[in-house]
Amino acid sequence: MNVxxxxxxxxxxxxxxxxxxxxxxxxxxxxxxxxxxxxxxxIGVAAGDGIGPAITKEARRILAFLLADEVKSGKVEFRVIDGLTIENRAA
Known part of the structure; x- marks a missing residue:
């Protein structure tokens, strides 16, 4: 285990x-x-498609927790970037 x-x-x-x-x-x-x-x-949040939304949801939840004081004071804000998916880029 040490190795x-x-x-x-x-x-x-x-x-x-x-x-x-x-x-x-x-x-x-x-x-x-x-x-x-x-x-x-x-902080722009783009969920994408496939497994992206699930991963992004949890990442945003963790960031919101870690940056709670900064968000509360208005120093940091999150903005959702809709439509950034493979389907939309391939269209």
Whole structure:
């Protein structure tokens, strides 16, 4: 079991390093959106089709919980983007 935990920890470490490196590159460009200056921060929610609506519903529920204070204060809001489906794009 320790081998599995160590392997998972190494993969997680690699992922974190990759993402932190990506963030540093974005900061160096100085051409990124400073979310501290936005009010409100709008999070677009597009359920899509297939299993998308079920996954999106749960993801939005979790985000709403995690961002409850920000949503309540008006700093963050969710907006549904209807019609973003494979059927509509293929039409």
């Amino acid at each position: 599995q935990i160590e392997a998972a920890a190494e993969k997680f470490k690699a992922l974190l390093i990759e993402q932190l490196t990506r963030v540093e590159k974005m900061k160096a460009l100085k051409d990124f959106l400073d979310f501290t200056t936005l009010s409100p921060i709008v």
